[in-house]
Amino acid sequence: MSEQRTVAVLTEITETTEQPSFGSIHCFCEELAQCAKERGLFFYVTSPSLYLQRIGYQWIGGEWMKRDVPPADVIYNRLHSRQSEHSPLFAELLTRLAVEGGSMFNHRFLHKWEVYRYFEQHEYLHPYLPKTALWSNEDTLEAFLTAFPSVFLKPIHGSQGRGIFRLERSDGTIRLRHSTSASTTTYSSIDTLVSALRRRTKAPMIIQQGLEIHTIDGRPVDFRLLCHRVRNNHWRVTSAVARVAPPDQFVANLARGGELMAINTVLREWYTASDAFQQKQLLKEIAMEAATVLALEAEGLYGELGIDLAIDVHDQPWIIEVNTKPSKQTDMTSAPQTVRPSAKAIIEYCLTLMEEKE
Numbered sequence: 014m015s016e017q018r019t020v021a022v023l024t025e026i027t028e029t030t031e032q033p034s035f036g037s038i039h040c041f042c043e044e045l046a047q048c049a050k051e052r053g054l055f056f057y058v059t060s061p062s063l064y065l066q067r068i069g070y071q072w073i074g075g076e077w078m079k080r081d082v083p084p085a086d087v088i089y090n091r092l093h094s095r096q097s098e099h100s101p102l103f104a105e106l107l108t109r110l111a112v113e114g115g116s117m118f119n120h121r122f123l124h125k126w127e128v129y130r131y132f133e134q135h136e137y138l139h140p141y142l143p144k145t146a147l148w149s150n151e152d153t154l155e156a157f158l159t160a161f162p163s164v165f166l167k168p169i170h171g172s173q174g175r176g177i178f179r180l181e182r183s184d185g186t187i188r189l190r191h192s193t194s195a196s197t198t199t200y201s202s203i204d205t206l207v208s209a210l211r212r213r214t215k216a217p218m219i220i221q222q223g224l225e226i227h228t229i230d231g232r233p234v235d236f237r238l239l240c241h242r243v244r245n246n247h248w249r250v251t252s253a254v255a256r257v258a259p260p261d262q263f264v265a266n267l268a269r270g271g272e273l274m275a276i277n278t279v280l281r282e283w284y285t286a287s288d289a290f291q292q293k294q295l296l297k298e299i300a301m302e303a304a305t306v307l308a309l310e311a312e313g314l315y316g317e318l319g320i321d322l323a324i325d326v327h328d329q330p331w332i333i334e335v336n337t338k339p340s341k342q343t344d345m346t347s348a349p350q351t352v353r354p355s356a357k358a359i360i361e362y363c364l365t366l367m368e369e370k371e
Contacts, residue, residue, distance in 0.1 A: 019055040020045075020363045021069060021085035023106075023117075024092055026060045033058075033070055033077050038091055041341045044356035045089075046072035052360055057082045061092075061102040065109065085110075086370075087363040088117040089316075093338060095122050095170060116366050118242075119337055120313025124169040125219050128335050131310040138306065141299055141322075141332045143222040151207050153220055158182045158203075163223030168216045178210070179223065224331055226323040227283055233258045234279055235323040235333055237340075238300035241358035242316040244365055248304040250297045251354040255279040273342075283324075295330055296322050303332055316362045317355070 022042055027034040035042050035058055042058050049056035050072075057069030059082070069082040088110065092098055098121050110117060129145045132138045146153055148166060157164040158180065166178040177192040187200045189209070200206040226233050239252045255274040276296075280289035300320040308315050319339025323331050341355075 017055045017083070018053070018364075018367055019057075019083050019085050019087075020049055020360070021056070021064065021082070021088045022058045023064065023088050023090050024058065024060065025094065025097065026058070026063065026070070033079075036093065038341055041353075041356060043072060044352045045359060047352055048356050048360040049363075052364060054360070054363070055083065061097065061100065061106050064088075064106055065102065084113045085115050087366050088115060089359055089363065090117055090119040090121075091338060098122065114370070116314065116370070118314040118316040118362070118366070120311075120315065121337070122170070123307065123311055123335065123337050125167060125171070125334065126169045126217070127311075128307065129219070131307055132303065132332065134310065135306050138299075138302065138332070141330055143224060143331055143333075145219055145221045148218040148220040151203050154180075154207065155203050157220050157222070158187065161222050162225070165221045165223055166210070166214070166218045167221060168214070168218055170216060176214070176216075180206070181223075224323060225326050226331075227326060229257050229274070229279060229282060232260060233323075234274075235321055236276060236296055238296060238320045238322065239339055239355055240300055240304040240318050240320055241355065242304070242308060242362055246305060246308055248301045248308070248318075249358075250300055251358050253293070253297065292324065292328070292330070296324075299330055299332065303335065307335060314366075316366075317359065 022035075022038070022045060024035050024038060027036070046056050057071050057080070058077070059069035063069060064085075067081055067083075069080060070077040071080050071082070092103075097103060107117070126147055129142070132142055144157075144160070146157070148154065154164075163179060163181045166180065168176040171177065175192065179190045179192075181188045185201075187203070187206050189198045189200065189206065198209070200209065226235070228234060234255055234257050236253060236255050238250050240248045241251050242248050253276045255276045255278070257272045257274055257279075259271060276293060277289065280292055283289070284292060299322060303320050304315075304318045307318060315337065317339065319336035321333040321336070323333050325331065
């Protein structure tokens with residue numbers, strides 16, 4: 014390892030003649046750089062190709078400067094493309110990192126089906142798991158539509174609410190809606206529905222029990238709890254927000270036009286102060302349990318997870334999804350210049366990994 018403790022963020026970089034762009038985490042990288050400096054760390058942002066050339070961007074005097082950099086003791090993987098993680102460059106980077114004795118966390122994207130299978134192995138999470146199966150044929154769809162008033166089809170590699178279908182059976186017909194459309198298509202039989210779905214879906218899909226979740230003004234609400242790993246595989250929640258779906262939509266993702274609200278504000282719409290507090294604590298406990306299970310079961314190292322939960326009209330919490338590269342849009346503070354708790358948590362976890370190795 015290098016003489017000075019070194020942390021790098023690995024992401025896609027758009028290089029221009031002026032300042033580079035780190036995409037959706039650009040401002041977050043400035044916060045990380047500030048935290049790292051306060052803790053005496055050498056910090057830079059790089060990409061797979063730049064890292065192999067020992068080049069990175071340092072935050073110096075209010076701008077990002079391209080510099081020769083030392084090997085990283087710890088790399089925080091914020092690549093946003095699954096294709097990048099399957100590239101020869103990424104494989105070469107992992108080999109180089111192993112030879113140099115460095116660590117990487119948030120090892121790779123975890124898809125929806127493998128996450129469900131990890132959770133399924135732990136019985137205490139079963140009450141919070143919507144029934145889920147890998148969609149393979151008409152029989153699976155028929156069984157779910159018979160068992161539940163509504164079901165969802167989701168691409169296992171999907172993100173940001175893209176490519177999701179909602180299906181409901183009513184009066185001998187099946188109604189189909191897509192997450193990017195407000196219109197509904199009606200089918201008279203499973204066969205015609207499946208034929209239509211086959212034409213519109215190419216990637217593997219999961220089929221999942223539909224939930225009648227709580228709403229605000231008729232708009233479905235879910236919750237994003239951002240969890241960070243501390244020591245000994247313990248986790249803590251660093252931020253929690255509510256996301257409200259746009260009018261006439263059934264997904265609350267911000268990328269689909271969802272609205273952020275304070276979690277306390279939403280829970281007080283539904284509950285007394287005491288019950289709202291209890292529900293918030295339960296959501297936090299479920300999120301931390303879910304993070305602990307994934308850290309235990311999934312290959313590689315994970316230090317940051319976005320856990321999406323919802324509460325149904327019977328006040329039952331459910332685990333909806335897990336994001337291994339959680340958006341920083343939901344991790345907000347009231348003051349624009351404030352360093353977010355999640356930036357501090359990332360740097361603290363990097364220090365923990367280095368101390369454990371030493």
